[in-house]
Amino acid sequence: MTDDDGYFGERVAVDYDTSSAEMFEPALVDATVDVLAELAGAGRALELGIGTGRIALPLARRGVPVHGIDLSRAMLARLRAKPGGDAIGVTVGDFSTAKAEGTYSVVYLLFNTIMNLTTQDEQVACFRNAAAHLAPGGCFVVEVMVPELRKLPAGQTVVPFHTSATRWAFDIYDVATQATSSNYVEVVDGRGEYRSIPFRYVWPSELDLMARLAGLRPRERWEGWTREPFTSDSDRHVSIWEKPVA
Structure with missing residues (x-):
């Protein structure tokens, strides 16, 4: 991934929330948080590419301890400036390789952010990094478009x-x-x-293979956060893989 002076530096961060306003719609945020809170249970959540805290902050308000990994200090500054942002733990680094302390019940990567990793090797590394942070029985969640x-x-x-x-x-x-x-x-x-x-688009079947390489197994795949069935006509998906208990 690029560094903070690149694609997600100050120029993007300054109006990121406004330019992505449709992703901040309360109904979408609530549905996303419902799923993640259910998966987290009594455990902790780790967001890869936490950005300005669109999901991390409302998830934390639900009582789920949230930690984030992000490379962009400009985006993280916006997170810190929001109410409750200073209570979110953050690791600054590339989310495909950076390590956060401890293990988590759910690791999640939303809004096409897997595509910010512009090589297949980086995407495979991201799955392995997510798996390494998961407690046994924990889940990795990816929300991404189906290539047009x-x-x-x-x-x-x-x-x-x-x-x-x-x-x-x-x-x-x-x-x-x-x-x-x-x-x-x-x-x-x-x-x-x-x-x-730049991005790298990725197919659902390719993500499943990346998950297998990381030791994860498929659990769910929906078209969206309200659990609509994923079909050949779906233009996006929410996919969940689970780390085996043994």
């Missing part, structure tokens, strides 16, 4: 997702490497600005 390529006409690899008079945004896919990028063009005071953020 399956719905595109043959040969199309550019997917627009925002257009306005001053701002355009589109994803570019490379099917040979599973590399993708989100690209933003914005006109401010007559001047154009361009920004590109």
Whole structure:
């Protein structure tokens, strides 16, 4: 992953909550926290890529002790500035390799954040890191999109997702490497600005194999946090793998 001066530094952190406002909708946050609190039980939760605390803070308010790992000090500063943020333990580092003290009942990685790891090796390392933090019987939860390529006409690899008079945004896919990028063009005071953020898209079956390599076994897969069935038409999924007790 990139360092704090890169893709998730101050430029992104300053308006992250506003630009991702749909992910802060109370119904979505409550449904997410319901699942995570149930999985945590009387234990602790570890969030990989804790960011500004969208889920960690309401989960902590439910009485679940939460620790987070994140590389971006700018994002963590926003977490700390929120009510209750100073009570959340944080480890600064790459969540695919950084270690937090102790074990956890649930480790979770939300909102496509697994795709911030831009190589397969890094994604496999993330699963192994999550498994190493789990107590026996604990669960690793990943929320991520299903790649949109399956719905595109043959040969199309550019997917627009925002257009306005001053701002355009589109994803570019490379099917040979599973590399993708989100690209933003914005006109401010007559001047154009361009920004590109790299990702690596990943299929559900590939995640299952990563889990197996980490010693985890499948437990649940839903389309969303209200436990809708995952089908061939689903454009996202919430997947849960369990660490065997013995």
